[in-house]
Amino acid sequence: MHDPSLRQLRTFLFVVQTGGVTTAAQALGLTQPAASQQLRELERAMGVRLLERVSGRSVPTAAGRALIEPARRAQAAVEDARAVAAAHRSGEAGRVRLGTGATACIHLLPPVLAELNERMPGLEVIIATGNTPDILRRVEEGDLDAALVTLPAALGRSLTATRVATDPLVALLPEAMAPSGRPSLTAADLERLPLILYETGANTRAIIDAWFRRAGLAPRPIMELGSVEAIKVLVAGGRGCSVLPALALGGDVAGAVVRPLRPALARQLAVVLRKEKVVDRGLGRLRAALKGAGGQPG
Amino acid sequence: MHDPSLRQLRTFLFVVQTGGVTTAAQALGLTQPAASQQLRELERAMGVRLLERVSGRSVPTAAGRALIEPARRAQAAVEDARAVAAAHRSGEAGRVRLGTGATACIHLLPPVLAELNERMPGLEVIIATGNTPDILRRVEEGDLDAALVTLPAALGRSLTATRVATDPLVALLPEAMAPSGRPSLTAADLERLPLILYETGANTRAIIDAWFRRAGLAPRPIMELGSVEAIKVLVAGGRGCSVLPALALGGDVAGAVVRPLRPALARQLAVVLRKEKVVDRGLGRLRAALKGAGGQPG
DNA sequence: CATGCGGATAAGTTTTCCGCATGCACGATC
DNA sequence: GATCGTGCATGCGGAAAACTTATCCGCATG
Numbered sequence: 001m002h003d004p005s006l007r008q009l010r011t012f013l014f015v016v017q018t019g020g021v022t023t024a025a026q027a028l029g030l031t032q033p034a035a036s037q038q039l040r041e042l043e044r045a046m047g048v049r050l051l052e053r054v055s056g057r058s059v060p061t062a063a064g065r066a067l068i069e070p071a072r073r074a075q076a077a078v079e080d081a082r083a084v085a086a087a088h089r090s091g092e093a094g095r096v097r098l099g100t101g102a103t104a105c106i107h108l109l110p111p112v113l114a115e116l117n118e119r120m121p122g123l124e125v126i127i128a129t130g131n132t133p134d135i136l137r138r139v140e141e142g143d144l145d146a147a148l149v150t151l152p153a154a155l156g157r158s159l160t161a162t163r164v165a166t167d168p169l170v171a172l173l174p175e176a177m178a179p180s181g182r183p184s185l186t187a188a189d190l191e192r193l194p195l196i197l198y199e200t201g202a203n204t205r206a207i208i209d210a211w212f213r214r215a216g217l218a219p220r221p222i223m224e225l226g227s228v229e230a231i232k233v234l235v236a237g238g239r240g241c242s243v244l245p246a247l248a249l250g251g252d253v254a255g256a257v258v259r260p261l262r263p264a265l266a267r268q269l270a271v272v273l274r275k276e277k278v279v280d281r282g283l284g285r286l287r288a289a290l291k292g293a294g295g296q297p298g
Numbered sequence: 299m300h301d302p303s304l305r306q307l308r309t310f311l312f313v314v315q316t317g318g319v320t321t322a323a324q325a326l327g328l329t330q331p332a333a334s335q336q337l338r339e340l341e342r343a344m345g346v347r348l349l350e351r352v353s354g355r356s357v358p359t360a361a362g363r364a365l366i367e368p369a370r371r372a373q374a375a376v377e378d379a380r381a382v383a384a385a386h387r388s389g390e391a392g393r394v395r396l397g398t399g400a401t402a403c404i405h406l407l408p409p410v411l412a413e414l415n416e417r418m419p420g421l422e423v424i425i426a427t428g429n430t431p432d433i434l435r436r437v438e439e440g441d442l443d444a445a446l447v448t449l450p451a452a453l454g455r456s457l458t459a460t461r462v463a464t465d466p467l468v469a470l471l472p473e474a475m476a477p478s479g480r481p482s483l484t485a486a487d488l489e490r491l492p493l494i495l496y497e498t499g500a501n502t503r504a505i506i507d508a509w510f511r512r513a514g515l516a517p518r519p520i521m522e523l524g525s526v527e528a529i530k531v532l533v534a535g536g537r538g539c540s541v542l543p544a545l546a547l548g549g550d551v552a553g554a555v556v557r558p559l560r561p562a563l564a565r566q567l568a569v570v571l572r573k574e575k576v577v578d579r580g581l582g583r584l585r586a587a588l589k590g591a592g593g594q595p596g
Numbered sequence: 597c598a599t600g601c602g603g604a605t606a607a608g609t610t611t612t613c614c615g616c617a618t619g620c621a622c623g624a625t626c
Numbered sequence: 627g628a629t630c631g632t633g634c635a636t637g638c639g640g641a642a643a644a645c646t647t648a649t650c651c652g653c654a655t656g
Contacts, residue, residue, distance in 0.1 A: 003304065003305075003376065003380070004376060004379060004380065005303065005304060006301065006303060006304050006372075006376075007301075007644095009376075009379065020602070020603090021602075021603065021604095022601085022602060022603075023602095030644095030645070030646090031645070031646060031647080032602080032603070032604095033603090033604080033605080033606095033645080033646075033647085033648095034644070034645050034646075036603065036604065036605090037644075037645085038644085040604090041643095041644095046379075046380070046383035046384075046387070047383065047384070047387040048383050048386050048387045049576055049578070052440055052574075052575070052576070053574070053602085053603070054438075054439060054440035054572065054574075056601080056602070056653080056654075057440070057602095058602090058603090059440040061576075061578070062386065062392050062393035062394070062422075062443075062578070062580065063382070063383055063386035063387075063392075063578075065393070066382045066383075066385075066386060066391070066393070067379055067382055067383060070375045070376070070378040070379035070382060071375075071379055073371070073374075073375035073378070074304075074372050074375035074376050074379065076371075076375075077368045077369075077371035077372035077374075077375055078301065078302060078307075078368070078372050080368040080371070081302060081307070081344075081365055081368035081369055081372065082301070082302070082344070084361070084364045084365055084368060085344035085345065085346050085361055085364075085365060086344075086345070087364075088346050088360065088361035088364060089344070089345040089346045089361075093364070094360050094361075095360035095363070095364070096360070140352075141352065142350055142352035142355070142357040145360075158622095274352065276350075276351070276352075277350070278347055278350070278359075280347070280359070280360065280361075282360065305613095318633075318634090319633075319634060319635095320632085320633060320634075328613095328614070328615085329614070329615055329616080330633080330634070330635095331614080331615075331616085331617095331634085331635080331636080332613070332614050332615070334634065334635060334636090335613075335614080335635095335636095336613090338635085339612095351621095351633085351634070354622075354623075354632080354633070355633095356633095356634090
């Protein structure tokens with residue numbers, strides 16, 4: 001027994017509704033024999049008579065009446081499928097699964113997501129957090145659509161990164177420690193102060209270490225922490241000073257002052273996705289919003 | 299934009315489930331290029347990419363994931379349709395709408411329906427009551443599948459009647475009125491007694507009148523009623539005697555005696571259906587049960 | 597009895613679908 | 627790093643399906 005086709009069920013429903021094969025046929029935009037053949041084929045596939053011709057009208061049999069409801073359900077389901085696809089095609093709907101590698105990225109996302117929600121309300125954004133290698137692996141496997149990480153990152157050959165933002169690193173000092181008359185601080189300046197830095201191994205910490213290294217110095221932090229919030233609290237409490245991404249500060253920190261570095265230091269934020277990834281509208285919008293939110297893509 | 303086909307949705311679901319086009323193809327019993335083509339056609343029809351190839355596996359995109367649920371619903375609905383049709387084909391299920399013209403038929407139906415329910419539990423029988431012409435009209439229009447009426451009936455040319463039972467008419471008398479020593483009663487016997495008969499115009503009444511007419515007499519009832527139950531009560535109360543279908547008595551009537559008529563009189567019960575009506579299993583069973591329940595089809 | 601309507605049927609054509617063969621990309625293996 | 631194996635895409639040819647045109651039949655109507 002063959003499966004009934006959607007078209008056959010549709011024609012059947014139209015016949016039941018209009019009460020005639022001819023009317024149903026022209027409502028469906030095809031000729032009467034075509035509709036007749038579909039009905040015959042449907043009856044053959046189901047092994048049951050579905051329609052009776054009675055006094056000029058076509059009336060469903062018992063089996064036909066029983067078939068109406070599931071046939072309607074099938075039609076509705078396919079219609080839903082089409083609607084869903086249309087929503088995705090037009091960009092009204094969509095889903096983007098984004099992984100963020102560093103915790104600092106969390107400070108960048110909220111305004112981005114707010115803007116995204118405003119410009120594309122139907123887009124569903126799923127944020128997954130984790131360490132950078134894990135996030136990148138999930139992107140490679142297709143479990144995530146994109147990742148927002150700080151460069152440099154160990155990208156596989158199947159991944160590609162596009163810079164979306166430059167996040168300057170700045171010095172954060174307690175008001176008491178801030179050298180007066182100096183708008184910006186050098187590595188030598190900081191090296192003389194008690195430092196509270198990111199934990200070793202984090203990407204941002206590696207960038208900071210390289211900056212010190214370029215000045216021929218090596219930072220000797222009195223504390224290393226994995227949480228930027230904890231560092232901020234400690235600096236505000238006068239325990240030491242730190243070098244933090246400007247984005248992570250989110251504005252002023254009470255009891256602490258922000259000073260730029262000299263030479264300027266910044267980390268690169270990039271969106272990483274698979275090379276073959278087709279950028280649909282939702283992903284494109286997310287990437288655009290990230291680009292716009294994070295300063296110059298440098 | 300073309301409609302997606304059931305087969306395409308099915309293939310898509312299999313690909314999502316198995317994680318590969320090839321595995322899905324062989325699970326569906328077709329070759330890999332066939333499945334590939336279906337997927338391509340489905341994506342073209344929907345205007346959205348549905349699958350991504352990533353590291354040897356096929357993973358649904360956002361649109362694809364959104365499509366899974368309605369696609370499953372469509373599959374399930376069609377499966378339901380098939381199941382329903384299969385039930386009707388095998389005779390497990392079915393529906394027969396039967397119209398009964400005379401109220402007397404109600405006395406015949408209960409045992410018939412009981413037997414029917416025993417032999418074909420899935421069969422749904424719908425009984426519609428009404429006067430004979432109305433019932434027959436509804437049969438002609440396909441609103442009813444069959445009618446159980448007493449002959450003769452004014453059948454249209456599109457209807458055909460098959461006799462299913464002979465229902466003898468008998469005299470019902472109060473014990474006080476029963477003539478002793480006479481096993482059967484003639485029209486002359488009854489003409490001398492107070493008669494309580496069906497109302498004029500009813501089919502059964504016409505048969506009784508004709509029986510009297512054949513004896514050169516005309517009944518002069520003291521009462522005419524449309525309810526056989528009411529007549530039974532009146533006869534049992536000694537108010538008069540009547541001529542009733544044996545089936546309508548359903549057994550003995552307390553306080554009354556039953557006597558056969560001489561010459562014997564019977565009415566024919568017939569199942570009426572449209573000439574072109576295809577007799578499915580449910581209708582056939584119903585007709586057979588009616589034949590078996592009502593005495594000789596005469 | 598002619599006519600119109602609705603449906604069934606037949607034949608021919610276009611479209612679709614599938615299988616086979618082939619090519620391409622990626623990952624694994626030696 | 628060259629080779630092999632796997633998985634998917636593509637092109638082509640034949641089979642099957644679906645649609646259209648044309649015709650016929652039954653039935654109701656004037």
